[in-house]
Amino acid sequence: MGMMDKWVESLDYQFHISDSCVRSKSPWSTCNQCVKCCHVEAITLGNHLPIIDAEKCVECGNCMAVCPIQAVEGIFPKRTIVRNQLVAGEAFVPTVNELLVFHAKGITSILFHSKVLQETWKHHVQETNRILVQLGKSPLLTQIGISPIEKNESVSRRDLFSLWGKEGKSLIKQVTPAQWRFNHANLDVARYYPDYQFFDIVVEQEKCTLCRACEALCPKKCYTIGDDSFEVSAHSCSDCKLCVDVCPEKAITIRPHVSKAVSKKHEMYSNTCVVCKDSFQTLSKLDNKCPICTKRKAGYLKSKA
Ligand code: SF4
Numbered sequence: 001m002g003m004m005d006k007w008v009e010s011l012d013y014q015f016h017i018s019d020s021c022v023r024s025k026s027p028w029s030t031c032n033q034c035v036k037c038c039h040v041e042a043i044t045l046g047n048h049l050p051i052i053d054a055e056k057c058v059e060c061g062n063c064m065a066v067c068p069i070q071a072v073e074g075i076f077p078k079r080t081i082v083r084n085q086l087v088a089g090e091a092f093v094p095t096v097n098e099l100l101v102f103h104a105k106g107i108t109s110i111l112f113h114s115k116v117l118q119e120t121w122k123h124h125v126q127e128t129n130r131i132l133v134q135l136g137k138s139p140l141l142t143q144i145g146i147s148p149i150e151k152n153e154s155v156s157r158r159d160l161f162s163l164w165g166k167e168g169k170s171l172i173k174q175v176t177p178a179q180w181r182f183n184h185a186n187l188d189v190a191r192y193y194p195d196y197q198f199f200d201i202v203v204e205q206e207k208c209t210l211c212r213a214c215e216a217l218c219p220k221k222c223y224t225i226g227d228d229s230f231e232v233s234a235h236s237c238s239d240c241k242l243c244v245d246v247c248p249e250k251a252i253t254i255r256p257h258v259s260k261a262v263s264k265k266h267e268m269y270s271n272t273c274v275v276c277k278d279s280f281q282t283l284s285k286l287d288n289k290c291p292i293c294t295k296r297k298a299g300y301l302k303s304k305a
């Protein structure tokens with residue numbers, strides 16, 4: 001098998017949701033971003049996990065772009081890029097995440113065929129530009145005109161394979177410039193904006209019992225609990241909300257917030273419990289009851305004696 005055949009074959013893997021999906025990590029996960037974004041209802045939840053119905057899927061790629069963990073793999077959606085310009089298609093509107101990634105990869109404008117923009121397009125471009133301004137970047141420009149490309153230069157994966165037999169290597173080269181090929185791993189927005197964070201993580205010190213559930217499960221490693229401090233770093237947070245879902249004390253809040261990336265360090269204290277006399281760690285200096293005794297009914301130790 002030649003190099004070109006191997007490359008083409010590598011494009012034809014079946015799309016699926018990998019076990020990095022946060023729903024595979026915990027039965028408490030409530031993430032359903034892929035389900036919500038799919039406009040043809042091709043993704044449903046079965047047995048707690050998302051399932052893609054290949055018959056309904058139109059390969060728009062939006063689920064890949066919204067999945068906070070990049071767990072949707074294998075879709076090869078239609079996007080047309082000509083000389084640093086994204087050509088707006090009729091059928092599919094890229095998500096804000098995807099437009100942010102395009103901008104980071106050098107796209108400066110979007111070419112529309114009509115002056116009347118679809119509401120979703122308008123909203124996504126406005127939202128992307130609002131974020132780009134907060135990041136200190138130049139916004140995406142919009143232009144109205146005729147696409148300079150011919151029909152054959154924008155093809156879906158299915159078209160690609162049917163045409164492969166007829167037109168061979170030259171077609172493959174022109175339709176999929178390597179730097180624009182969709183790859184789920186390339187849709188992690190944080191990777192492209194290393195100095196910024198897109199979400200704010202708030203841990204309520206009075207509620208947190210340092211159980212470490214967030215640290216153990218956060219797929220982006222935003223939490224580090226050491227010997228004397230609890231560090232929260234929101235740079236790579238992608239709002240999967242797994243920490244919120246698994247925190248037994250409901251001590252965590254995530255909210256959209258674009259700012260320079262900062263780490264918050266919460267000091268940890270070693271206190272002695274006034275009830276059981278054991279020492280315990282806490283984020284609240286004045287906390288005088290360990291989490292176990294706090295949860296026990298008052299008088300528990302007395303009644304057992
Ligand atoms: S958006 Fe991603 S992480 Fe969330 S349920 Fe869908 S596949 Fe899982």
Ligand code: SF4
Nearest residue numbers: 218237238240241243
């Ligand atoms: S901090 Fe929470 S919401 Fe953010 S990536 Fe980690 S688990 Fe997901």
